[in-house]
Amino acid sequence: MPPKVATENGQKVVPADCVSVLLMALGSTTISKAQYDMMSALDGTRTASSFEHQFRTITAKAKELKARAEQGETFQPVAPAKKGGQTTSGTPKAPARKRKDMSSGSEDATPSKKTKTPKPRGKKAQTPLEDAIEEDFPDDAEEFIKSEKKWEDEVFA
Structure with missing residues (x-):
């Protein structure tokens, strides 16, 4: 085209x-x-x-x-392309799934995710550089990094 x-x-x-x-x-x-x-x-x-x-x-x-x-010939213009929902590939797009109403109290509703509390860990001897780095990061930075790594592994695997 x-x-x-x-x-x-x-x-x-x-x-x-x-x-x-x-x-x-x-x-x-x-x-x-x-x-x-x-x-x-x-x-x-x-x-x-x-x-x-x-x-x-x-x-x-x-x-x-x-x-x-x-001689009376008429010329038909090209019809405009339909907008939205069109895919460029030959495969049809999967239909969107609707969310279930969570307020119904039904058994098949997904339970809410529980928040984790960080485990207390004993501190080992750190160098002054490690102390300075640790001061800049929030307390749950390590958990956050691990959860991001897990998410990347799941999504991009």
Whole structure:
């Protein structure tokens, strides 16, 4: 799928078929020499002849589209993509599970998690550096680090 807005040298690029539609809509499927000269002046690098050559297929397509429209042909636009719930992979997304009401008192309700109380530990002799480091950390830092490690092992295993 092409990017939504293509750019070339910082300029937006419009497909040639779209320019053909614009020419058709203006009622004139031809471009004058003065208009090619103006394009060359605005561009500053290409000649009017270069633009005329580039626009040959565009003006031919504009004439073809005008003829088709005059014969009553209608052109159906692309339908917008549905938003939300779309996955990029071919596998469908699993349905979201609803939470059970915990206030019902049912037996299958998950019990609340009990808080752990830290076990008292005897202090060993520490160096002054260890004393300084320990002062900066909360008392339960060691438990927190262990629980984080356990969580990482479970999630990223």
